[in-house]
Amino acid sequence: MGDFLLTIPWAVVLILLPLVGAIACFLWPKKVNQLGLITLGGVFLSVVGLGAWLLENGVYHHAVGGWNAPLGIQLYADGLSLVMLGITALVGVAVSVYATAYFDRSQSERFWPLWLFLLTALNALFLSADIFNLYVTLELLGLSAVALVALGGGKAALNGAMRYLLASLLGSLLFLFGVALLYHTYGSLDLAMLSEQVESTPTVWMALGLMSAGLLLKTALFPLHFWLPPAHASAFSPISALLSALVVKASFYLLLRLWLEIFWPISGSVAGLFGVLGVMAILWGSLQALRQTRVKMLVAYSTVAQIGYLFLAFPLAMGAGVTAWNAVIYLAISHALAKAAMFMAAGNLLRFGGHDRIADLDQLAQRLPLTIAAFALAGVSFIGLPPSGGFIGKWLLLEAALMQGRWDLAVVMVLGGILAAMYIFKVLGYAFTEASKPSKVKTVPVRMEWAALLLASGAILLGFLAPLILPLLAIGTPFDAFSGNEEIMP
Amino acid sequence: MSIAILYALVGIGLFCLGVYALMIHAHLLRKILALNIMGSGVFMVLLALAGRTEITPDPVPAAMVITGIVVAVSATALALALMLKINAITGRAELNDAEEK
Incomplete structure (x- = not known):
């Protein structure tokens, strides 16, 4: 039994499960609370499973669809990803329980799919080892987060959401520009491959500047924090909790990853x-x-x-x-x-x-x-x-x-x-x-x-x-x- | 100067133009358009890079641009929907900087 559990590709489950859960929430709006809580429980167990796997075997690699880098997309998990996934699941479970009591019927029908999409994006971000895939997860994260802020519906919430969306899109495009420059220089998108090749050239410096600026904007480091207080304060409270606790951390994690893997030597x-x-x-x-x-x-x-x-x-x-x-x-x-x-x-x-x-x-x-x-x-x-x-x-x-x-x-x-x-x-x-x-x-x-x-x-x-x-x-x-x-x- | 470099430079130009417009205009539709122009700039740079090898073009940037366009379309749709909502509530399609109590 124990061996069987170790053969399940937990990282894939961590991305697919909330995605399926989100779609299920659209299909059966009457049952969103139950569906959501079951999904969260599953995600939590999957993180535990992935943790057991990591403790046993060390770093986790998965080539999606059997295609290896440089052409395919790699999933990758080490201790840092595991801890971020774990904290996401923990906060996620607590916020979800809170949300079942906080939202009324119609609000929870809108909240659950968006929150599960957000969770999909978070998990995918923590597991990706490919800078373009990271861009995609970053956008997914931004879009679902903005939609969650907008759920508030009032003038303040809509303004906060719009400001957040503009800042978030600007940040992602800066990041994407950096991705383009790195791909141009090294012909690869894989973090590990890039980290072996990177040198101090003007192009890499420009990529460093653009990607860091984009991520700093999304992480809301002073003086790029202008969008954060209105968005986080005007959203519904469980949503503010998710945004402040997890979404901001995700772009910080990404910045950390990029620096550790690529930019550190230069x-x-x-x-x-x-x-x-x-x-x-x-x-x-x-x-x-x-x-x-x-x-x-x-x-x-x-x-x-x-x-x-x-x-x-x-x-x-x-x-x-x-x-x-x-x-x-x-x-x-x-x-x-x-x-x-x-x-x-x-x-x-x-x-x-x-x-x-x-x-x-x-x-x-x-x-x-x-x-x-x-x-x-x-x-x-x-x-x-x-x-x-x-x-x-x-x-x-x-x-x-x-x-x-x-x-x-x-x-x-x-x-x-x-x-x-x-x-x-x-x-x-x-x-x-x-x-x-x-x-x-x-x-x-x-x-x-x-x-x-x-x-x-x-x-x-x-x-x-x-x-x-x-x-x-x-x-x-x-x-x-x-x-x-x-x-x-x- | 090769065609690829020309495309890349035009792309960078579009990107900068977009950033400028995003900062300078108050109307939300203009801001959303500015973001789209920035996106197009990045896509042009990516496609120009695909043509940098002489023999066969590199397919990966094209795949990235297609994904990027999908993302840009959905982001634009969300932004437009938000803009309409703001317009419906405040009567103006602009960000409201006054006290948000």
Whole structure:
């Protein structure tokens, strides 16, 4: 039985299953909740199956249709892909359970197919090893994400969706231009083949610039974050959770992959620029979050700030190698859990009081204790207090910074934590006190409260799981090319 | 200068023209058209590259362009639908930068 399970091509299942699920949702709109939950369960099990396979056999390769590179499309999974797939499945399951209670009949008929298409795109993106295929998944991801934002239907949601769509398409076209240049230079689209051949030529530099710019725009790194707060804050809460937790991470993952595989040997000097932008994102995003008067906008700006941390790894990785990359993956996955939990908690507040104005939160700590606990636990991870996952990530990153005497970056990390504490306590403070004008309240389904709380607890639990997750990341040694203090070409 | 280089340069020109138009125009239809022109620019570069070998043209870029066109058509359809919705609600096919409360 065990042997049989290892022969199933889990990576293919991971892409096909949500695709089939999405189409099934169109065919049987009455049964979307059940169909969706079954699909999510299947995806979760498939990730576990793929994980077992990877632990047994190392890196996973699959040539689609039996065609090998350079002509065919390769699926590829190593520890990094596995961890991203795992976090996607985990957040996906929680958001799906939340969504069954959040949406009414007609809304859920529209939500489920789009969400399952989004999941297809995410899984395909994490499994692709071909830069053109990556472009296609990036577009699929963008289109389904935009459609999800537009589900909100109001003026704010439509505006946010449109702005998101324009930014997203511009980003993909920049990426595609880079793909064209790389194909022109090396006659191959396969990441592994490209990584063997790449040299420092003007064409490659241009490709690096175009692809990085496109992906930075999609990842919403300061100053290209303008589209993120309106889109993420105006969407329905479970959708905001998916976008902030997963979609932004997908383009970051892609950027990381490209740098690790292709651009690393030639791009030492650009990494410094990423670091500067990261610092500015942390400070600007946190200050903007502090200024917000609505919970969802605050949480959206907090995403802008947290993305900044991810980019601090690029300058640090030159000296600290694996430590910095481990740190950044840890930060990314704990942010995914905590941010999804926080948006769900914000959704609960909205459902309960009919608004998310911070100053009018009325004694919610007593009336919605589970939701406020979820918000606070997620906040603990953002602030970087032990024992949360955010703490481990920041600790590793600080270690990498101090190892190289980058005191400036260390100071920014600590300052970012303090600012995060300020904006989290701004919300919590109002949640404990009585508001001047009480508003009518509605009950919040228990499922929605527990989904948020469990995910937030997951973000804390990640802090204890480091001995399990760090070895997983090492499968296929995606970060091996420059571990330690290898000489970096200028 | 070979034909391939000429095509590639025209493609780059179209791409830049599209970026400029995307930034400068407020009307959403113009923005959507600008994105389409950018896309066409990239496709021209790709096709020009297919002809860079003397004997037989390389089929892979053509396959990429076909896929790209499919993506561009669906993206345009979504963008147009969103534009119509925005027009129906606000009366103007423009992004609304005022307070989105």
